[in-house]
Amino acid sequence: MPGSHVLVVARSILDFSYYAQLHIQTTESLEALQTTLTIFHANKDILKELAVQEHFNIPKLHQLSHYVQSIMLFGAADSFDTELPKHLHIDFTKDSYHASNKRDYEEQMALWLQCQEAVFIHSDTDSESETPNLPVVEPLQATHVLAKVPVHPHQSVQTIITAHSATEFLPAL
Template sequence: MCCNITTEDTIIAIQDSLNCFHKYCKVFHAEEVISMFSLPRQHSMTHYIHLIHLFGAPNGLCSSITECKHIKAVKEPYHCMNHHNALRQMLIINQRLNKLAAARVDFQKQGMLNGTCPSTTLEALGK
């Protein structure tokens, strides 16, 4: 959900939609489709109205940000591993990716990523 202004009508619409979702998601429990039905976006919505009252409208914030980070931090590493001790492997992969990103920033600051290997070699040889 993205909007610039949150009015009382918007808050009522959010609550109505949330109530509707919780009413109809029970069918998944009844049919035993999944044992625990707690999607991140829908769960975060349970706190949304309270947080709007506390802090105001989250201008420009979108719940898809969480999903995007989840894909990078969980789904992509999960597909690159053997799935044994998956959480440990995902944490190590994310730690290494963070270190690589920090190294890239450092290398850019030092000018180490300017040019290509052949052009740098030719420049060093004075050609």
């Protein structure tokens, strides 16, 4: 009877979702989590037979098989979500696109992100005295890339020095 198999599939994936959201995981809850996933996989072919789903080669569905191990390694998954990476991706994409001249923007965006990363890494190396236990890392070779259109055009030298705390800007220039 196909209807009962569909209910088993729906219930197993819902149960999996509820077990995965528990704030505290125990051996029993992790076993139940794995059991619900096993039940789902054992019965999911009914969705193919009913032409609900053509295949199950879905990355998010595959990720479910790693939940038990991830929870055992990193703790309860109740606060795991993709909101922060999604917003970071959006912010970095918008910022890097606006910094480009809108032609061959993908390469310019990649270079802009490399520059931002270099600045971040450099700012971390400035605080080495605060973290003496970190291993000494060879400095990266700097690559100088200039944008065709500046992000902040028409700024006076004094504004650059003040806004970026670049006291050695004129001598370096």
